[in-house]
Amino acid sequence: xxxxxxGIIIVLVLVGVLGLASIFTVDERELAIKFRLGEIxxxxxxxxxxxxxxxxxxxxxxxxxxxxxxxxxxxxLTKEKKNVNVDFFVKWRINDVSTYYTSMGGNxxxxxxxxxxxxxxxxxxxxxxRNIQEVISGERHSIMSNMTSQANTLLGKFGIEVVDVRVKRxxxxxxxxxxxxxxxxxxxxxxxxxxxxxxxEAAEKIRAEADRQRTVTLANAYKESxxxxxxxxxKASEIYAKAYKKDPEFYAFxxxxxAYRTSMGNEGDVLVMEPDSDFFQYFKDARGKxxx
Numbered sequence: 389x390x391x392x393x394x395g396i397i398i399v400l401v402l403v404g405v406l407g408l409a410s411i412f413t414v415d416e417r418e419l420a421i422k423f424r425l426g427e428i429x430x431x432x433x434x435x436x437x438x439x440x441x442x443x444x445x446x447x448x449x450x451x452x453x454x455x456x457x458x459x460x461x462x463x464x465l466t467k468e469k470k471n472v473n474v475d476f477f478v479k480w481r482i483n484d485v486s487t488y489y490t491s492m493g494g495n496x497x498x499x500x501x502x503x504x505x506x507x508x509x510x511x512x513x514x515x516x517x518r519n520i521q522e523v524i525s526g527e528r529h530s531i532m533s534n535m536t537s538q539a540n541t542l543l544g545k546f547g548i549e550v551v552d553v554r555v556k557r558x559x560x561x562x563x564x565x566x567x568x569x570x571x572x573x574x575x576x577x578x579x580x581x582x583x584x585x586x587x588x589e590a591a592e593k594i595r596a597e598a599d600r601q602r603t604v605t606l607a608n609a610y611k612e613s614x615x616x617x618x619x620x621x622x623k624a625s626e627i628y629a630k631a632y633k634k635d636p637e638f639y640a641f642x643x644x645x646x647a648y649r650t651s652m653g654n655e656g657d658v659l660v661m662e663p664d665s666d667f668f669q670y671f672k673d674a675r676g677k678x679x680x
Contacts, residue, residue: 413437418449419485421494431486448494454481454551457500461557462508464515466523473559474511478503478539479551487547499548503539507553510538524558531555 414420416435421428423446440447457478463471480503482488492499514531515523523531532553539550632639 410442411437411439412447414449417452419452419482420447420449421485421489422447428486428489431489448489450482450485450488450494451496452482454479455496456480457503459504459507461559462511464512466515467517467519470520470560472515472520472523474515474555475557475559476507476511476553476555478507478553480543481549481551482547483544483549484547487545489547491546499546502546503543503548503550506539506542507535510535510542520560528555 412420414433414435418435419431420433420438421431422433422438422440423429424441424444429445457480459476459478461473461475463473466472488494488499492502511531514534518527518531532555535553536550539553543550
């Protein structure tokens with residue numbers, strides 16, 4: 389191989405290297421900044437193939453996706469001066485890549501430290517204005533919404549956009565947990581006593597109503613029985629009267645026999661009466677006539 393061919397090959401290789409060094413690609417998941425001797429030239433690149441001047445321009449790329457900062461738990465004081473341990477995370481992304489590079493030096497770790505410091509201070513203020521009940525459940529959504537808005541205001545000047553702030557967990561110290569449990573126990577005891585009191589009151593009403601109905605039922609039954617007995621007695625008296633009118637002498641004799649059976653029907657009965665009393669009239673005369 390002669391020297392001319394070697395020269396051509398070297399030129400082609402150099403051209404190829406320069407060609408490759410003159411192009412760069414931007415993925416849809418990336419943001420790119422082109423520099424000229426360390427100075428930002430352009431940062432508004434769409435995904436695709438782009439060109440640069442070799443050895444004069446250089447390109448840096450950054451993640452365009454939503455990133456997650458899983459913050460380390462921190463302690464905050466509530467309005468009642470109670471300590472709570474809060475575990476939260478932040479969803480963020482680069483909003484302005486030129487500003488982000490200028491303010492953070494393009495260092496993702498530096499950006500996360502800035503985000504954490506901002507959110508930490510903001511949460512400290514939010515928790516200090518609320519009591520434990522509010523931070524646990526009542527206003528948690530409001531806290532996260534406020535923090536997202538505040539963080540965007542403070543971090544926007546660094547080219548950072550906070551997409552969302554979420555509180556994962558809120559824990560109490562041992563003292564606060566015991567206090568909360570005692571309060572919960574007292575509340576449950578109060579509710580139980582109130583329910584038992586209402587149950588006892590309802591039971592007394594039911595018993596009183598049952599007793600009233602029982603009394604009314606017995607009174608009505610006694611009234612009906614007395615009316616029935618009265619009607620029966622009246623009917624019996626009517627029958628007795630009719631029978632007496634048909635044969636008064638036989639009726640008087642029959643009544644005397646029943647009287648004898650009742651008064652002298654048992655062994656050992658003693659009856660002290662005058663012999664000529666009306667009780668013995670049928671012993672002296674079968675017709676029941678008294679002797680003269």
